Amino acid sequence: MAINNWWDSDSSEIYWMEIRQEPVGLGDYLRAPKIAGDGNPSWSYELVSYVQPGDRVFHWHRTSTGEPGILGWSEATGPLETITWSWQARGTRGRERGVPTVGPTWDMPLTRYTELDSPVTRSALNARRADVLSVIEDVARIYGKPVYAPFQNYGGRELRAQQGYLTKFPAALVSLLFDLPAVGEADAPATRKRTARTGRGQGYLADAEKRTALERHAVRIAIDHYRAAGATSIEELGKPYDLRVILDGVERHIEVKGSVGQDLESVQLTQGEVEHARSYQPTDLFVVDGISATRGDGGKVETSGGNVRIWAEWAPSDKALRPTHLRYSLPSS
Structure with a gap:
């Protein structure tokens, strides 16, 4: 299965988004079977094999209020390995089967899990729906499809997370949605006026x-x-x-x-x-x-x-x- 690696010529700072249903292992690893439940390859699973040490991964999961959103980020540390893993397929077909699958699985260790000061919730995302769609459209226009975008325009009326496990995350969306969080915060000078905006930190460069x-x-x-x-x-x-x-x-x-x-x-x-x-x-x-x-x-x-x-x-x-x-x-x- 060929993956269109549209960022290779443009950016050394690579971003992904993991779409999680379960909290277990959040920020510890990326893990996806090499073959989907229907016996065929899946692009959202295979993308795990393209992640490199130093890449940044955003994590989409339910917030404490129950609304889905981006809770935080991790850094891929590697190395990428193949392990044997038991997993339950998602969706109606997976629930109908009811039997976990055991098979070869891509495993990419993660480190430095960092929660965002404020999660980027689905409602906050939809407040900037036009801007988000514009970024995704720009990527498609410049590099062609498929985009492997983290969000889909569900029913043409709202943004939802992609139906998959791992997606690409355009760097332009990082700039649009939030500043990357920092590890430590210095005391501010007494004469400096602080703004209400949070998260304006030094961050961590993957390059x-x-x-x-x-x-x-x-x-x-x-x-x-x-x-x-x-x-x-x-x-x-x-x-x-x-x-x-x-x-x-x-x-x-x-x-x-x-x-x-x-x-x-x-x-x-x-x-x-x-x-x-x-x-x-x-x-x-x-x-x-x-x-x-x-x-x-x-x-x-x-x-x-x-x-x-x-x-x-x-x-x-x-x-x-x-x-x-x-x-x-x-x-x-």
Whole structure:
């Protein structure tokens, strides 16, 4: 079964949407049989075999109120494997059979399950129905059909999730519907006016090369800033903080964050970064957002620009940190 892989020439940031009926395993894996219940291949199952480590997967399931919607996202970690799995086919035919099927199944491990601040519910989706359909139509016009879209125009009157398991998710829909959530949130300066919009975070880029280029660009800007401020020594470390700076005879540690996002309200933090900032002062949080990142003719990521904000003597407060997953220590067997 040939799948039209319409994004290969355009984007290194790949998105999918898993449509779930059961909550078990949500955000832990993508899992789909190689053959559908009728004995034939299914495009929505076979798409699992196209997922690569680093791709982002959105999860469609029922919210706490019972309304379906996008609850959160995960990152594919791989490797893709074939396992033997028992599963029950969906739909009327599957219910009529009543007997689970056991057979070869694609299995793609996921990680970093992160709930959205507010689920993108079906009613919220339909409030932007015309815009969503416009994006899907643009994809079809540019790349041709099938689109493997995450939503269908049911009865020509409302959007519903696709009848399938896994769909593609155009990057334009990501920009339209929400900003990707962040892992940790920094304290905002007292003079900064916060907006009512939530989720404007640094997010997580699936493109490792682009992510590295943004980090390097932000570090270069930070070095230039402290050098211009009169620093007598600047040492680049990377972990557990980015720069060691001697300024006015004082050793300062600098944590640097860079993003293409505009006017960030949150950034990603590791546990080590949080613990170090709390244990050593002065530590500065140096954020560069609004960076332009494009690929040149040779495919290399080129960066430029950016807006600088600095939180001096920064120590992350508990109320500003938002956990996205919990580490569980397994008991002794």
